[in-house]
Amino acid sequence: MGFQPFGYRFEIKSNLPPKAAKAAIRSKKAGIFDPKDGARGWIAGPFICLWFSAFDRYGPMLFGLISADSFGTRVHGRAGSDLNGVLMFTLITAGVVVMMITDGAISATQPLAFVLVFLIGAPLIYWFAHKDRKDADPLVHFLRKALAQPDARSRSTAATRKLRKGLRLVLNGDYLEGPVTDEGTEAALMRVGNRGFLIIESAPQNYLQTALHDGGYVLEVRKGGPSQHYKAERYGRAAGSAALADDAFTFEEICETMSAYIAGADMPRFVKWRPLETQA
Known part of the structure; x- marks a missing residue:
C-alpha cells in the first residue's frame, strides 16, 4: 500500500465511449452549489475533478483523466481526503523555502521555524492526509456507478x-x-x-x-x-x-x-x- 498523502490511485473502465461517459457523469452528479453532500465537480476536455461538499473547500476530492481505450473508456487518477489542501501546502512551503534561500534571507532564528514546519507540521499534515484518504471512497463509488451499464437480467430482477x-x-x-x-x-x-x-x-x-x-x-x-x-x-x-x-x-x-x-x-x-x- 505504501504512504499515500496525495490520495490513492484508482482506475475505472467502462464500455461507454468517452463522449457518452462524460455525459453520464454530468447527468448524475450534483450541482456545484447543491447544499447536500454528494459528488459534484467539472469535466474539461480529458480532465475530471470531483469533490464532495459545497462548503468544505478542503474535503474529499478526486482528480483524473478520461481517455479512450480498446474497451471503451478508461478513467484513472487519484482520490484523497484533501488533495487540494495537501497540494497547496506543499507548493507554498516549497516556494517559500526556495525564495528565502535564493534571496539569502534566512536569519539565525529561522532554522527553528523550519524545524517546526518540516519536522512537526508537515509530517502531521501528510499523515492525516494518508490516514483519511479513504474519505474519498464515495466519489470513486459514484464514478464507478455512473459509468456502469446494468445488464437486462439485473434490471428485470430489480423490477x-x-x-x-x-x-x-x-x-x-x-x-x-x-x-x-x-x-x-x-x-x-x-x-x-x-x-x-x-x-x-x-x-x-x-x-x-x-x-x-x-x-x-x-x-x-x-x-x-x-x-x-x-x-x-x-x-x-x-x-x-x-x-x-x-x-x-x-x-x-x-x-x-x-x-x-x-x-x-x-x-x-x-x-x-x-x-x-x-x-x-
Missing part, C-alpha cells in the same frame, strides 16, 4: 423483486421522498461522507443504519426498545479489504445488507449481530 412497504430513507437527518428501492438506497449511500449517516426506517424504534468511519462502514440495527439494539460484526474476512476492522464493512457489503433488509430477507452470511450495551 420483479418484492420490497417491504412502509420503509423510509433518512440521509444525514433528512427524510427522502419516494419508495425505498435498492437503486435509491445505493444512490443515497454514495452521498454519505465522513460524519454522515443513512437510515432505513420502518418505525422510530425499528431501523437499520450505517455511517462511514475510518475507510469502512459501520452498521447497526434496532428491532424495538434499547435492549434490542445490535451492532454488526464481520463473520469471516472482507474480500479485497483485509485491513478493515471486525466491525467495518465495504460499500458493496453494505449495499447487499441493505438490499436484504429492504426485501425482508435473511442477512448476508458475513454479518453477525452483537447486542449493544445499554446504560442504566
